[in-house]
Amino acid sequence: MTRKFDILVIGAGPGGYIAAIRAAQLGFSVACCEFNAYDSQEHEPRLGGTCLNAGCIPLKALVASSEAYEKTAHSLSSHGITVNGVTIDVARMQQRKEEIVTRMTGGIQFLFRKNKITLLKGQASFAGKTETGFRITIGGNDGKEDVVAQKVIIATGSKARHIPNVKVDNVTICDNEGALKFTEAPKKLGVIGAGVIGLELGSVWRRLGAEVTVLEVMPSFLGSADESVSREAAKLFLKQGLRIKLGVRIGQAKLTEQGISIAFTDDQGAEHLLECDKLIVSVGRVPNTDHLNLEAVGLQTDERGFIPVNDHCATAAPGIFAIGDVVRGPMLAHKAEDEGVMVAELLAGQKPHIDYNTIPWVIYTTPEIAWVGKTEQQLRSEGHDYKTGMFPFAANGRALGLGDVEGFVKMLADGKTDEILGVHIIGVNASDLIAEAALAMEFRASSEDIARTCHPHPSLSEAIREAALAIDKRALNM
Ligand code: FAD
Numbered sequence: 354m355t356r357k358f359d360i361l362v363i364g365a366g367p368g369g370y371i372a373a374i375r376a377a378q379l380g381f382s383v384a385c386c387e388f389n390a391y392d393s394q395e396h397e398p399r400l401g402g403t404c405l406n407a408g409c410i411p412l413k414a415l416v417a418s419s420e421a422y423e424k425t426a427h428s429l430s431s432h433g434i435t436v437n438g439v440t441i442d443v444a445r446m447q448q449r450k451e452e453i454v455t456r457m458t459g460g461i462q463f464l465f466r467k468n469k470i471t472l473l474k475g476q477a478s479f480a481g482k483t484e485t486g487f488r489i490t491i492g493g494n495d496g497k498e499d500v501v502a503q504k505v506i507i508a509t510g511s512k513a514r515h516i517p518n519v520k521v522d523n524v525t526i527c528d529n530e531g532a533l534k535f536t537e538a539p540k541k542l543g544v545i546g547a548g549v550i551g552l553e554l555g556s557v558w559r560r561l562g563a564e565v566t567v568l569e570v571m572p573s574f575l576g577s578a579d580e581s582v583s584r585e586a587a588k589l590f591l592k593q594g595l596r597i598k599l600g601v602r603i604g605q606a607k608l609t610e611q612g613i614s615i616a617f618t619d620d621q622g623a624e625h626l627l628e629c630d631k632l633i634v635s636v637g638r639v640p641n642t643d644h645l646n647l648e649a650v651g652l653q654t655d656e657r658g659f660i661p662v663n664d665h666c667a668t669a670a671p672g673i674f675a676i677g678d679v680v681r682g683p684m685l686a687h688k689a690e691d692e693g694v695m696v697a698e699l700l701a702g703q704k705p706h707i708d709y710n711t712i713p714w715v716i717y718t719t720p721e722i723a724w725v726g727k728t729e730q731q732l733r734s735e736g737h738d739y740k741t742g743m744f745p746f747a748a749n750g751r752a753l754g755l756g757d758v759e760g761f762v763k764m765l766a767d768g769k770t771d772e773i774l775g776v777h778i779i780g781v782n783a784s785d786l787i788a789e790a791a792l793a794m795e796f797r798a799s800s801e802d803i804a805r806t807c808h809p810h811p812s813l814s815e816a817i818r819e820a821a822l823a824i825d826k827r828a829l830n831m
């Protein structure tokens with residue numbers, strides 16, 4: 354007999370699994386379908402999508418290990434701590450990363466059982482419409498099954514974009530999948546694309562001793578960040594030894610006996626060859642709609658491959674929604690999750706809303722970079738009347754105690770109303786600090802609201818308050 358569900362979620366990444374849990378909490382009968390990499394022993398798909406299996410979580414595990422190594426090897430002497438002969442066992446580091454991933458993907462299996470969500474193991478493709486909903490074929494290792502659902506949430510995510518003449522084998526020339534699995538630190542690492550993955554992964558292997566060269570097509574560095582932050586980041590990364598070449602054009606990548614040689618043209622038109630033993634290709638991601646057979650329900654993708662949706666993630670086919678990386682907006686796990694919650698609540702008759710302007714961004718480099726809202730260059734080009742306040746971590750007691758004094762907090766507020774328009778942080782723990790700014794903006798706080806809020810001392814969060822005070826030229830510790 355055909356199994357029937359109120360809601361079928363396609364994909365168990367952060368968008369899909371969170372949508373499934375929220376929908377189950379709201380009383381719907383829910384199935385979630387996933388075909389990702391069957392675990393050989395368990396015969397189960399790995400849940401959690403890109404984020405848990407080949408993205409956020411494994412990469413942040415490597416970030417933490419490599420930061421711990423670098424700190425132990427190079428930064429403890431000022432504390433009076435002498436450590437000799439520090440070594441890194443990359444295999445053990447990778448094993449720790451795998452343990453974290455396994456624990457988290459297993460955690461989603463538990464959450465599915467707890468919330469009575471049916472896990473359909475296989476690849477979903479639309480078979481057509483029914484009187485009250487949709488027929489979907491699930492093709493798995495155990496054969497095919499057709500299920501029927503009244504509503505469908507597509508959360509099929511994205512995959513790495515590749516470029517011509519650079520053939521990814523995920524051993525020597527790698528996208529995110531292979532680059533998270535290196536078994537030793539490369540001596541020379543090439544990275545194509547100075548975006549989020551390039552900088553995070555480039556920094557991981559630089560900390561572990563690789564000589565890293567990043568080749569970026571754009572003439573400017575980190576164009577989506579605030580200009581003061583990009584300038585500071587470029588200065589700090591150069592000091593750390595990351596070589597970043599802007600305005601390049603990539604030619605042919607060839608496998609050689611030693612590794613890879615990549616031809617590129619620099620911003621002056623001169624031709625070069627970069628020799629390295631591993632190459633990471635991190636030039637953005639493309640939405641994943643393979644095998645969905647969208648035509649069967651009258652849907653098609655836009656010219657960039659995304660499924661078109663409105664502000665509530667509804668597609669052109671009534672009853673079908675799409676969320677996360679497969680639709681417009683930033684490709685971020687927390688954005689996918691929030692869209693999942695929004696759609697589930699909409700289907701339950703609630704009136705949720707996402708303010709896309711208050712979605713925070715984080716880049717997990719050393720120091721971390723985080724921001725929410727508009728950049729100064731955006732406000733300037735919009736002709737917005739704004740005020741600026743900045744405060745350096747070098748003047749923050751907690752940062753001094755930690756020995757992490759690089760960077761600053763920059764706040765932008767409306768020139769007349771004082772409403773906070775953007776907050777930009779480069780510094781230690783920026784990923785956690787930015788949450789205060791996102792909350793403040795969600796409540797449409799003014800810089801004075803933050804300036805008047807008591808912050809714990811000594812803490813890094815005082816730098817946010819001082820930046821708010823600086824907007825009114827009354828920072829107290831600067
Ligand atoms: P995905 O996580 O891609 O999940 C989609 C799922 O759908 C997959 O499991 C896939 O197997 C499944 N699927 C696809 N088609 C079908 C089908 N036909 N049938 C059944 N199942 C299907 N974001 C952050 O916010 N913070 C970070 O620190 C961060 N770090 C990242 C690091 C890296 C290296 C990468 C690559 C990405 C990172 N991201 C980060 C981005 C983040 O991983 C994505 O934005 C997020 O995973 C998107 O969630 P999603 O649910 O839309 O899709």
Ligand code: NAI
Nearest residue numbers: 546547548549550551569570571635636637638684715716
């Ligand atoms: P990205 O969009 O961040 O950066 C890609 C970079 O490659 C850009 O600077 C682009 O100009 C450059 N580029 C494009 N084509 C090129 C070419 N032919 N030659 C040289 N350079 C080229 O994409 P990335 O780093 O692949 O990451 C994908 C997405 O994953 C991110 O946009 C982000 O949404 C998500 N992500 C988020 C993280 C976080 O939140 N901390 C961490 C890692 C990824």
